[in-house]
Amino acid sequence: MSTTTTRSIPFFAPDLFDADRDALLEAVHATGTATAQKFILGERTERLEHALRDRLAASDVVACSSGTSALTLILAAMEIGPGDEVVVPAFGCAPLASTVIGCGARPVFADVDPAALTMDPDAAEAAVTANTRALMPAHVFSVMADMPRFRDLATRRGLRLVEDSALAQGGTLGGRPAGLWGDAGVYSFVQVKTFGMPGEGGVVITGDTELATRVRMLRNHGQDGVHRFLHHRVGSTSRFDEVMAGFQLYRLDGLDARLARRAEISTYYSTRFAPLAEAGITAPPVGGDGRCHYVYTLLAERRDELRAHLAAHGVDTHVYYPRTLPAQPAFAPHAPPGAHWPNAESAARRNISLPLYPHLDDGQVEHIADTVCAFADSADRRRTDR
Numbered sequence: 001m002s003t004t005t006t007r008s009i010p011f012f013a014p015d016l017f018d019a020d021r022d023a024l025l026e027a028v029h030a031t032g033t034a035t036a037q038k039f040i041l042g043e044r045t046e047r048l049e050h051a052l053r054d055r056l057a058a059s060d061v062v063a064c065s066s067g068t069s070a071l072t073l074i075l076a077a078m079e080i081g082p083g084d085e086v087v088v089p090a091f092g093c094a095p096l097a098s099t100v101i102g103c104g105a106r107p108v109f110a111d112v113d114p115a116a117l118t119m120d121p122d123a124a125e126a127a128v129t130a131n132t133r134a135l136m137p138a139h140v141f142s143v144m145a146d147m148p149r150f151r152d153l154a155t156r157r158g159l160r161l162v163e164d165s166a167l168a169q170g171g172t173l174g175g176r177p178a179g180l181w182g183d184a185g186v187y188s189f190v191q192v193k194t195f196g197m198p199g200e201g202g203v204v205i206t207g208d209t210e211l212a213t214r215v216r217m218l219r220n221h222g223q224d225g226v227h228r229f230l231h232h233r234v235g236s237t238s239r240f241d242e243v244m245a246g247f248q249l250y251r252l253d254g255l256d257a258r259l260a261r262r263a264e265i266s267t268y269y270s271t272r273f274a275p276l277a278e279a280g281i282t283a284p285p286v287g288g289d290g291r292c293h294y295v296y297t298l299l300a301e302r303r304d305e306l307r308a309h310l311a312a313h314g315v316d317t318h319v320y321y322p323r324t325l326p327a328q329p330a331f332a333p334h335a336p337p338g339a340h341w342p343n344a345e346s347a348a349r350r351n352i353s354l355p356l357y358p359h360l361d362d363g364q365v366e367h368i369a370d371t372v373c374a375f376a377d378s379a380d381r382r383r384t385d386r
């Protein structure tokens, strides 16, 4: 990589869509002036669903209003409700627990793998009871969950497999795209995701056509899309915005190039950080199967000091999930009192994420890596001086 200038580097880039401003304005104009006057679930949404379905070779893709609502729709379509349990990771984003609680079921928290930070299949199996209806593993930051083992576990125990692939669009494991490992998977299009957009949105991906039909109904008040005001099921409002669909159709062309640039940056980081384990900094592996490149996360023993060091050198960072899910006030009442999830707790204490977006230039990427390595060097020197 060649070195260019470095300024202060934000974690959340403020200019994610600057290059696409004209396309966004055109999508607003085209939608607003079309005779159909459809602002949700119109022909652009349908074209986007088809384009994503063709890219994935999935049997159906159903666009909805967010990644969270995609999970909710799947759980509702599976008729998971009161008395049921869903096994979810103890470390991850709030929707893993809130969507389960929202449908009246109980989230059962399983510990995560200490390096991958994804749900540990052995811990998940130990959490299965006679009430368990589904497993809901999530891909985390830049590593996919061990989906072959979850598929096997779901099949052996007769459980549904919901794949929270909200952040993993573009990742593959064993040649199979993220989102296609579960009975159903999801993508989120919230702005920072790999196919993010300036608004809320998401999709359900499934090879189960019956499930897809139910999800389609549930996203629009239980209607079947043919007969208006005929409500087959108790649904909700979880529909996709036509302006955003037009914008995403335009953005789809550049997605592979943006994913490739994310992978390049992520590989560079991992190559530079591989030797830092001695200094208490653990990085995701270099390349390999089952990687996705949403967020680049290190585990650092002296996380807060590293964060301050990076900030002092103009690098903004982010701590995703400073608490485990069962330690959140909202979810603690749903967890067994006094229980512990040691790997999740350690991840919450140590995780720190570095900037990773396609338009970071090489000089910025080098500066970030140099700054992390300099911190590790000073830690090494302090240790040997002692």
Ligand SMILES: Cc1ncc(COP(=O)(O)O)c(C=O)c1O
Binding pocket: 066, 067, 068, 069, 092, 093, 095, 096, 138, 139, 164, 165, 166, 167, 188, 189, 190, 201, 202
């Ligand atoms: C793993 C995971 N699941 C679910 C979601 C929810 O997606 P959304 O923010 O689109 O509701 C997110 C994103 O924030 C996520 O990272």
